[in-house]
Amino acid sequence: MIELENVAYSYGGGDLFGGVSFRLEPGSFHFLTGPSGAGKTTLLKLCYGALRPTSGHVRLFETDLAAMERDAIALVRRRIGVVHQECQFLNHLNVADNIALPLVVAGRDMLAASPNLKDLIGWVGLKHRDKALPSELSGGERQRAALARAVIASPDAILADEPTGNIDWDMSQRLLRLLIDLNRSGKTVLLATHDLGLIRAAKAQVQARVLRIADRQIQIAGTDL
Amino acid sequence: MTAVFQQIIEIFEAEAAGAIVPRSGINAALTGFSAAAMAFLAVFAIALALTAGQLAQRWSDELAGHATIRIVAPQNDIENRTAAVLQMLEATPGVTFARALDQEEQRDLLAPWFGADLPVHMLSLPQLIEVHHEGREFDADTFGQRLTEKVPEALLDDHTRWQQPLAAASKRLRGVAFLSFVLSFGVTAAVIALAAQGALAANAQIISVLRLIGARDSFIEAAFVRRFTLRAVFGAAAGGLVGALAVSILPGSQPEGALLAGLGLNGWQWIWLFLIPPLAGVAAFAATLGAARRMLRDLP
Numbered sequence: 001m002i003e004l005e006n007v008a009y010s011y012g013g014g015d016l017f018g019g020v021s022f023r024l025e026p027g028s029f030h031f032l033t034g035p036s037g038a039g040k041t042t043l044l045k046l047c048y049g050a051l052r053p054t055s056g057h058v059r060l061f062e063t064d065l066a067a068m069e070r071d072a073i074a075l076v077r078r079r080i081g082v083v084h085q086e087c088q089f090l091n092h093l094n095v096a097d098n099i100a101l102p103l104v105v106a107g108r109d110m111l112a113a114s115p116n117l118k119d120l121i122g123w124v125g126l127k128h129r130d131k132a133l134p135s136e137l138s139g140g141e142r143q144r145a146a147l148a149r150a151v152i153a154s155p156d157a158i159l160a161d162e163p164t165g166n167i168d169w170d171m172s173q174r175l176l177r178l179l180i181d182l183n184r185s186g187k188t189v190l191l192a193t194h195d196l197g198l199i200r201a202a203k204a205q206v207q208a209r210v211l212r213i214a215d216r217q218i219q220i221a222g223t224d225l
Numbered sequence: 226m227t228a229v230f231q232q233i234i235e236i237f238e239a240e241a242a243g244a245i246v247p248r249s250g251i252n253a254a255l256t257g258f259s260a261a262a263m264a265f266l267a268v269f270a271i272a273l274a275l276t277a278g279q280l281a282q283r284w285s286d287e288l289a290g291h292a293t294i295r296i297v298a299p300q301n302d303i304e305n306r307t308a309a310v311l312q313m314l315e316a317t318p319g320v321t322f323a324r325a326l327d328q329e330e331q332r333d334l335l336a337p338w339f340g341a342d343l344p345v346h347m348l349s350l351p352q353l354i355e356v357h358h359e360g361r362e363f364d365a366d367t368f369g370q371r372l373t374e375k376v377p378e379a380l381l382d383d384h385t386r387w388q389q390p391l392a393a394a395s396k397r398l399r400g401v402a403f404l405s406f407v408l409s410f411g412v413t414a415a416v417i418a419l420a421a422q423g424a425l426a427a428n429a430q431i432i433s434v435l436r437l438i439g440a441r442d443s444f445i446e447a448a449f450v451r452r453f454t455l456r457a458v459f460g461a462a463a464g465g466l467v468g469a470l471a472v473s474i475l476p477g478s479q480p481e482g483a484l485l486a487g488l489g490l491n492g493w494q495w496i497w498l499f500l501i502p503p504l505a506g507v508a509a510f511a512a513t514l515g516a517a518r519r520m521l522r523d524l525p
Contacts, residue, residue, distance in 0.1 A: 050437060050525045071441050073525075078439035088434045092247045104245065105440040149438070 001026050001157060001188055002047050002080075007056035009042055016042055017216040020056070024157065024190055029183045029206050031199050032192040034213030040192040041085065043213065044161050047190065048080045049073045061156075078106055081150030083160040087142045089134035095145050096121060096130040102153040117152065124148045124178065140171035147178055157188040164198055172198055180206045246431060246448045252424040253456055256509065259416040260457040261464030263409040264501045268468025269488075270409060271497050274402035276488050281395030288384040288391070292365065294354040298378040307352050310379050313372065314354070319362030326353045410508050413457065418512035421453050425520045436524050446517040450510060457509030458502045465501040 001024050008018035016039040024030060024047075032040050045051040046058055049065050058065040060076045068076070081102075089098045100117050121130050124144040129137065137145060143163050150158055160179065164172035176198060183189045183206060193199065202208055210221035294314075298306045307325050314323040326334075331350055332343055365383035372379050425432065435445055475489055490497070 048437070052525075070521075071443075074436070074439050074441040076439075077437065082437060084437075088430070088437070090245065090431050090434060093245070101245070101435075102438045105435060105438055105444060107444075153439075 001061060002190075003057075003059040004043075004046065004053075005057040005059070007046060007053040007058060009039070009046065009051065010054045011042070015054075015216060017213060017218070018055075020218045022211060022218055022220065024188050026156065026188055027183070027186050029180075029189045029202075029208040030191070031202070031208055031210045032190060032213070033194060033196070033199065033210060036194060038213040039216075040194075040213060041161055043218075044082075044159050044190070044192050047159055048077055048082055078102065078153055079156045081153070081155035081158045083143070083146045083150045083158070083163045085161045085163075085165060087134070087146040089142070089145070091134055094131050094133055095126060095137065098134060099145060099148045099152055101149060106153055120148045120152055125174070139166040140168070140175070143167055143171070143175055144178070147175065151182060151187070155187070157190070158182055160189070160191045162193055163191070164193060164195060169197075173201065176202055177205075245435070246424075246428055246452065252420040252427070253452060256417050256420045256453050256456045257460035257463075259420070260413055260460030260505045260509070261467070263413040263416075264461035264464030264505060265468040265471070267406055267409045267501050268465055268472055268498060270402050270406035271494075271501075272472050272488050272490050274399050274406065275490060275494050275497070277395050277398040277402055281392055281399070284391045284395065285388060288388040290357060290359070292356040292358060292363075292381060292383045294356060294372070294379050294381050296352040296354070296376070296379045298352075300349060303352050306376050306378055307354065309376050310354055310372065313375060314356060317363070317368055319358045319364070320356060321359060322355075322357035324355055326355060410504055413461075413505055414508035414512040417453055417457055417509045418516050421449060421513040421516040422520075424449060424453075425516060429520075432520070433524060436521075442518070442521045445521060446514060449517050450513045453513040454506050454509045458506040461505030462502040465498050469495070469498055 003023040005021050007020045009016045020043070032043060034040055042051060046053055047060075049058070049060060049068070052058075052065065060068075061079060063072070063076070065073070090101070093101075096117060099121060103117075118127075121127055124147060126141060126145055126148070129141060129145075134142065134145070143166075147158075147160070147163065150160070158179065163175055163179075167175070172195070179189050179191060180202065199208070199210060212219045212221050294310055296303060296306050296310060311323055311325065314320045328346060331353065332341070334353075335343055365381065365385075369381040369383070372381050432445055469490075472489055
């Protein structure tokens with residue numbers, strides 16, 4: 001589904017990492033961890049084509065990123081839901097409209113998708129906040145809204161970048177449960193986090209592999225930490 | 226070509242894309258205002274171009290079928306010379322009418338310079354003969370030579386020396402008016418390109434989010450192109466309407482044929498004004514699309 005083969009990425013004249021290879025199989029659950037500044041966000045961006053590797057190959061749904069036209073990259077991104085660290089909402093649209101954005105972009109009629117939208121807003125616990133502007137949401141609400149936006153178009157994979165970074169433990173657990181639910185429904189999940197407690201909590205509920213960035217390399221920790 | 230038309234249709238059907246970009250903003254207002262101002266000026270450029278063309282035609286027509294013969298001779302001999310010239314003219318092919326101007330008419334001609342009470346009979350003035358001819362049959366050069374041989378005191382003025390500079394001047398005036406018309410759309414396109422660039426920069430975060438959630442470039446382009454094109458079309462329509470009203474209340478054409486007094490549009494010429502909004506739309510479409518593509522090129 002998403003495959004990196006011998007990928008290197010240089011930034012500011014130095015190598016952030018090199019020789020990175022891994023493959024996210026359909027329906028798998030992976031954590032991506034490592035110290036701050038190790039390149040978790042960068043690696044995630046490589047996984048949805050927001051960055052191009054300095055060398056090596058990134059394959060998205062069996063197609064090499066280097067060979068993709070801009071429109072093809074856009075279409076592939078519709079199959080990958082991303083929860084960004086800063087959520088990245090359109091501040092002039094309310095929560096419901098922000099969540100529905102991927103449908104609008106994909107050209108699917110918003111009204112036709114409306115029951116699904118309402119269900120989804122209820123699933124992430126934002127039923128009473130659907131008309132609020134993003135600036136009126138708390139950190140946890142923003143993360144849940146971002147997750148709803150990431151999954152509304154039924155993507156095959158969900159990539160989440162430190163989704164629990166700015167929220168309390170209870171909210172982290174709630175968000176994690178939502179991601180586990182999605183994985184159980186067949187979605188591939190890659191969750192970048194430096195929170196080892198979250199990873200331990202997840203391992204009690206789901207079979208997850210851990211990819212650890214250390215010494216500019218990826219170490220696959222298997223099911224153990 | 227089909228792909229281009231398809232993209233144009235997509236852009237104008239992309240209401241959803243337009244709704245995503247915030248509506249307010251000085252850039253969009255600037256687009257409407259600049260299109261209106263340029264359309265207003267374009268109306269005057271069109272009026273000037275068409276009036277210059279009409280004047281050129283009128284001057285050319287008026288001068289082309291006419292000639293003047295001037296006889297400078299002693300007063301006691303001038304009547305004989307005049308009769309001889311008139312006789313020659315009668316026998317000349319292509320001459321449809323010829324007559325000598327009387328003292329009253331000569332006084333009228335000099336009145337602007339010497340006043341209406343000029344004692345013409347006391348002055349030794351040349352005799353003028355007005356000649357009407359059919360341009361093709363009348364050979365001015367041959368007739369001029371014959372005239373010099375038979376009546377050396379007479380001189381033919383076939384108005385060519387007036388006609389050519391006037392025609393050239395009006396042609397240049399028309400060229401300047403056309404250039405002004407083209408420039409007004411060039412400036413409109415430039416202002417809209419700047420406004421679109423500003424709007425794109427102001428909405429960079431929105432564009433970046435849209436790309437990351439799977440928006441194709443054409444979707445993002447549509448959001449901006451649609452908005453700026455429609456603004457330009459409506460702005461140009463408003464500016465064109467005000468320009469048309471302004472032209473319609475200008476003073477009409479005067480008998481003296483003064484250019485500025487005769488500036489205006491008549492009959493079918495008003496149809497030209499309907500071209501202004503679509504042309505402004507085309508300029509805005511191209512300018513915004515170019516600006517959007519330049520920006521998107523740098524995004525992943």
